[in-house]
Amino acid sequence: MVSFKKHLSFLSVVSFFLLFSCQSEIMEESYNTQETITKNTPLTTYVERVVVQKTAQDNIIDNTDCxxxxxxxxxxxxxxxxxxxxxxDYALVKNKCNERSNDNDVVYIHFPVTVIFNDYSEMRIDSQTDFNDLVDDCKEKSNVLLKINCLSFNYPITIKTYDSNxxxxxxxxxxxxxxxYVFINNLEDSQLITFGFPLTIINSSGQTRIINDNDxxxxxxxxxxxxxxENINTVSDFNKSLTSGSWEISYFYHDYERTQSYSGYVFTFKSDNxxxxxKLGSSLNGVWSTKLxxxxxxxxxxxxxxxxxxxxxxxxLFEFNNSRIRFRGGTSNSGTETDYLYFTKIN
Structure with missing residues (x-):
């Protein structure tokens, strides 16, 4: 979501850096959802969650989204x-489980098997004990925001890149x-990218949408x-999540990214609002409110x-679970950009 003074186009930004590299350190870092984005831009993280490996389709067998x-x-x-x-063939298992309503269906997996994680990495599992241990480990890490379903990109897609360093x-x-996924996951903080619009995206009904910009x-x-x-939030009590534990601001954007301005602050939301x-032994007091x-x-x-x-x-409120809360606000910078406030639980 990084852009530059006067909102230059991506190619103009590249030309500017190539011609005036000695001035690169004094360029203003602002953000514009119409132009370039970076690894930490909200849009980048959402796209990454669209393209992660889908792992829920065999839940009737392994009972985990991990x-x-x-x-x-x-x-x-x-x-x-x-x-x-x-x-x-998952339907064959489902049908067999539904044959009788009064029995306790147990699916036994023939080991060894290989499992594929959301990040496309793989692991060989040799026994039921190893499988159970892996499932238990996944449950302890279950508060990550999961794959965004019902969207798929039509490939190939061209992405322009620029490394500001x-x-x-x-x-x-x-x-x-x-x-x-690998491309986004391997991005460095200094890299700027632009998608080659228009993009064609297909929803779960097979309908296509032509997308012309980041917004x-x-x-x-x-x-x-x-x-x-498939994307329904499993955590329904927002107030309970908010008032459990302490939080830090993991991302804040208003006119430009300001996350570092709140680095080190620990936010504790009380049930009395x-x-x-x-931060460092000092405290600031405030109130919070929410309504539907x-x-x-x-x-x-x-x-x-x-x-x-x-x-x-x-x-x-954009989305949340027990460890992450994400808000979107109005627009800033003359209505061209969206404000964001992300909280991540720290205990």
Missing amino acids: FMIKLPYVVTINNIEIAINSYD KQIAGSVSIVDNKAF QLENLIKETLNSCP TVIAS EDGVRKFELDFNANAFDDLELNWK
């Missing part, structure tokens, strides 16, 4: 062996979800998060400190 079992393999249920050679421009052709792409992902049944922001309005949860902060005025915007 990974999927790599095809092919064999399971036994009610003394019947079933070969899982394709995604369609090395002053090198380039272009990458992305051919599938795995390549897209359209982010809005489509937000719309899908709210409407796709007070909030304390502590037309199906949208709104959130406000009010601190007795001018240093926190920028946090006192009209926030709308």
Whole structure:
């Protein structure tokens, strides 16, 4: 979401750096959702979650979203062996489980198997004990925000890149979800990227959407998060999550990224609607409020400190779980950019 003075286009930015590299350190770092984005831009993280490996389709067998079992393999249920050679074979297991309503169906996996994680990495599992240990380990790490379903990109996609440290421009052709995920995951903080619009995106109904800029792409992902049944938030009590434990600001954008301005502050939200922001033995007091309005949860902060005025915007809850809370606000920089406030739990 990084852009530069006068909102130059991406190619102009590259030319500027190549011609005037000695001035690169004094360039203003602001953010513009219409132009370039970086590794930490909200849009980048949302796209990454669209293209991660889908791992929920075999939950009737492994009972976890943490990974999927790599095809092919064999399971036994009610003394019947079933070969899982394709995604369609999951229906065979489901049908077998539904044959009787009064029995306790247990799916036995024939080991060894290989499991595939969300990041496309793989692991061989040799026994039921090892499998159970892995599932238990996944449960302890279950508070990550999961894959965004019901969207798929039409490939290939061209992405232009520019490294502000090395002053090198380039272009990458992305051919599938795995390549897209690896590309985003390997981005460095100094790299700027622009997608080669228009993009063609397909929803779960097979309908296509033509996307012409970053705002359209982010809005489509937000719309899908709210409407796709596979993306329904499993945590329904926002107040309970907010008032459990302490939080830090992991991302804040208003006119430009200001995350570092709140580095070191620990936020504790109380059930009496007070909030304390502590840092190095000193504390700032404030209040918080939330309400549902037309199906949208709104959130406000009010601190007795001018240093926190920028946090006192009209926030709308974007998504949350027990360890992460993400708000989107209105627009800044003359209505061209979206405000963001992210909290991450620290205990």
